[in-house]
Amino acid sequence: xxxxxxxxxxxxxxxxxxxxxxxxxxxxxxxxxxxxxxxxxxxxxxxxxxxxxxxxxxxxxxxxxxxxxxxxxxxxxxxxxxxxxxxxxxxxxxxxxxxxxxxxxxxxxxxxxxxxxxxxxxxxxxxxxxxxxxxxxxxxxxxxxxxxxxxxxxxxxxxxxxxxxxxxxxxxxxxxxxxxxxxxxxxxxxxxxxxxxxxxxxxxxxxxxxxxxxxxxxxxxxxxxxxxxxxxxxxxxxxxxxxxxxxxxxxxxxxxxxxxxxxxxxxxxxxxxxxxxxxxxxxxxxxxxxxxxxxxxxxxxxxxxxxxxxxxxxxxxxxxxxxxxxxxxxxxxxxxxxxxxxxxxxxxxxxxxxxxxxxxxxxxxxxxxxxxxxxxxxxxxxxxxxxxxxxxxxxxxxxxxxxxxxxxxxxxxxxxxxxxxxxxxxxxxxxxx
Amino acid sequence: xxxxxxxxxxxxxxxxxxxxxxxxxxxxxxxxxxxxxxxxxxxxxxxxxxxxxxxxxxxxxxxxxxxxxxxxxxxxxxxxxxxxxxxxxxxxxxxxxxxxxxxxxxxxxxxxxxxxxxxxxxxxxxxxxxxxxxxxxxxxxxx
Numbered sequence: 001x002x003x004x005x006x007x008x009x010x011x012x013x014x015x016x017x018x019x020x021x022x023x024x025x026x027x028x029x030x031x032x033x034x035x036x037x038x039x040x041x042x043x044x045x046x047x048x049x050x051x052x053x054x055x056x057x058x059x060x061x062x063x064x065x066x067x068x069x070x071x072x073x074x075x076x077x078x079x080x081x082x083x084x085x086x087x088x089x090x091x092x093x094x095x096x097x098x099x100x101x102x103x104x105x106x107x108x109x110x111x112x113x114x115x116x117x118x119x120x121x122x123x124x125x126x127x128x129x130x131x132x133x134x135x136x137x138x139x140x141x142x143x144x145x146x147x148x149x150x151x152x153x154x155x156x157x158x159x160x161x162x163x164x165x166x167x168x169x170x171x172x173x174x175x176x177x178x179x180x181x182x183x184x185x186x187x188x189x190x191x192x193x194x195x196x197x198x199x200x201x202x203x204x205x206x207x208x209x210x211x212x213x214x215x216x217x218x219x220x221x222x223x224x225x226x227x228x229x230x231x232x233x234x235x236x237x238x239x240x241x242x243x244x245x246x247x248x249x250x251x252x253x254x255x256x257x258x259x260x261x262x263x264x265x266x267x268x269x270x271x272x273x274x275x276x277x278x279x280x281x282x283x284x285x286x287x288x289x290x291x292x293x294x295x296x297x298x299x300x301x302x303x304x305x306x307x308x309x310x311x312x313x314x315x316x317x318x319x320x321x322x323x324x325x326x327x328x329x330x331x332x333x334x335x336x337x338x339x340x341x342x343x344x345x346x347x348x349x350x351x352x353x354x355x356x357x358x359x360x361x362x363x364x365x366x367x368x369x370x371x372x373x374x375x376x377x378x379x380x381x382x383x384x385x386x387x388x389x390x391x392x393x394x395x396x397x398x399x400x401x402x403x404x405x406x407x408x409x410x411x412x413x414x415x416x417x418x419x420x421x422x423x424x425x426x427x428x429x430x431x432x433x
Numbered sequence: 434x435x436x437x438x439x440x441x442x443x444x445x446x447x448x449x450x451x452x453x454x455x456x457x458x459x460x461x462x463x464x465x466x467x468x469x470x471x472x473x474x475x476x477x478x479x480x481x482x483x484x485x486x487x488x489x490x491x492x493x494x495x496x497x498x499x500x501x502x503x504x505x506x507x508x509x510x511x512x513x514x515x516x517x518x519x520x521x522x523x524x525x526x527x528x529x530x531x532x533x534x535x536x537x538x539x540x541x542x543x544x545x546x547x548x549x550x551x552x553x554x555x556x557x558x559x560x561x562x563x564x565x566x567x568x569x570x571x572x573x574x575x576x
Binding site: 376377378381382383384385388389410411412413414415416 | 438440442443444449470472474475477479493496497498499500502531549
């Protein structure tokens with residue numbers, strides 16, 4: 001029997017849901033107009049006032065918010081509430097430029113935790129469960145978000161945070177954790193470590209895992225499910241919008257339900273900004289319709305994605321999104337396969353290399369070739385050539401499984417890959433097409 | 434007993450080894466022994482120097498990736514069959530050699546083999562039992 005945390009909302013008929021979105025959007029646009037001068041100026045520049053927005057059908061009229069806006073308005077420029085009303089900030093690591101600082105009122109925290117509670121309930125979580133949260137706690141949204149959701153569901157919550165693998169496994173075993181929340185690469189690593197400790201899936205009571213915050217493949221899901229003996233579920237979110245729980249997977253495990261009572265999703269053409277018809281592949285754009293302190297309208301995520309409006313066997317009516325296929329700013333097509341540097345980055349990080357890399361695409365005898373140049377690091381260097389060779393082969397296998405393509409891996413000297421101000425020169429496309 | 438060897442990651446392209454020895458020269462680091470191993474794209478330079486820990490710092494500051502490894506340095510009797518005696522002992526003790534290289538010491542009649550083995554103490558004990566001399570820490574540095 002499928003369980004829901006907020007059944008009346010999660011299974012709400014779509015026309016009712018649309019009416020709820022219309023009402024909330026109108027209110028939110030007014031809130032932003034009145035309280036966020038930065039966005040009001042953008043609306044005025046387009047000749048739009050809140051009166052032009054009568055519902056979701058008018059959403060396309062509103063200007064976008066981009067990463068560049070977040071940078072320009074840093075730190076307070078996009079706030080919709082005075083600091084005295086805010087109770088928390090969370091922040092991103094700032095890997096793609098300036099860090100994002102997002103503000104929350106108590107109301108915002110509450111709704112965010114509801115979203116996480118829906119995700120935990122969707123994987124079968126109840127108050128009988130023990131939920132181990134091995135996402136980092138602190139500025140990163142992973143730990144605090146799932147922690148709050150777990151409390152709301154009533155699980156016994158174990159806030160281990162990330163790291164200290166033996167202790168993690170000790171807690172899973174000794175305190176009978178049934179749900180694990182962490183990044184997919186850490187889940188895979190826990191599985192490996194358990195193997196090394198001579199433990200198998202039958203030695204632990206875990207039944208489900210909620211894994212997000214980085215790209216992972218279907219192969220990786222199968223691997224994790226096997227080594228940990230669990231069902232592995234995806235979760236999606238961005239600090240800009242709250243954190244994990246913007247969308248989450250249900251028992252069907254084929255897409256993440258977007259919490260549409262809080263976020264309206266659109267798919268646009270990343271080149272033109274045009275809204276694309278239902279079912280198209282394009283850039284995912286979110287409008288938050290309930291957030292008070294950091295109310296972003298039409299935020300361009302840069303994630304390339306597809307929405308699925310077909311009814312889901314789980315009974316939830318909210319639209320599902322696929323795993324993001326990559327970033328709109330740097331997609332490559334190699335031998336007909338879409339390749340995103342973010343996928344390569346994920347594999348490198350999963351294998352212990354630093355994210356200092358360069359991708360060289362060339363065409364030899366009418367066939368595209370892909371070379372990934374990776375800087376050697378102190379962590380990955382050993383005196384043993386055989387071991388280096390083995391790690392290199394593991395990396396090649398990891399890339400093949402993530403990309404579905406064979407790539408050549410070249411290890412280069414540290415700091416030999418050029419770093420320019422801001423964006424590194426990551427891609428060299430030598431193909432003459 | 435073991436001596437400290439520094440292994441340095443080098444790309445396999447012209448001028449790389451020269452750049453490394455340039456750094457060592459400019460810091461007046463004296464090399465006792467060197468061995469190069471390579472694949473198609475990269476190699477490892479293994480060196481034994483007079484000041485191993487300083488050298489590791491100097492190389493890291495210069496942007497190299499390197500690691501300090503404890504290896505066995507065995508004095509080889511300078512007579513025909515000298516190396517064979519040593520290898521007989523190691524072979525009988527069932528000790529596997531990951532790699533090795535030879536060098537001559539500063540004094541007459543002093544030759545050494547450097548060996549990388551899984552367990553330095555076991556190998557040292559086996560060799561000493563048969564009267565074969567293994568370099569003390571610091572012995573090669575001060576040569």
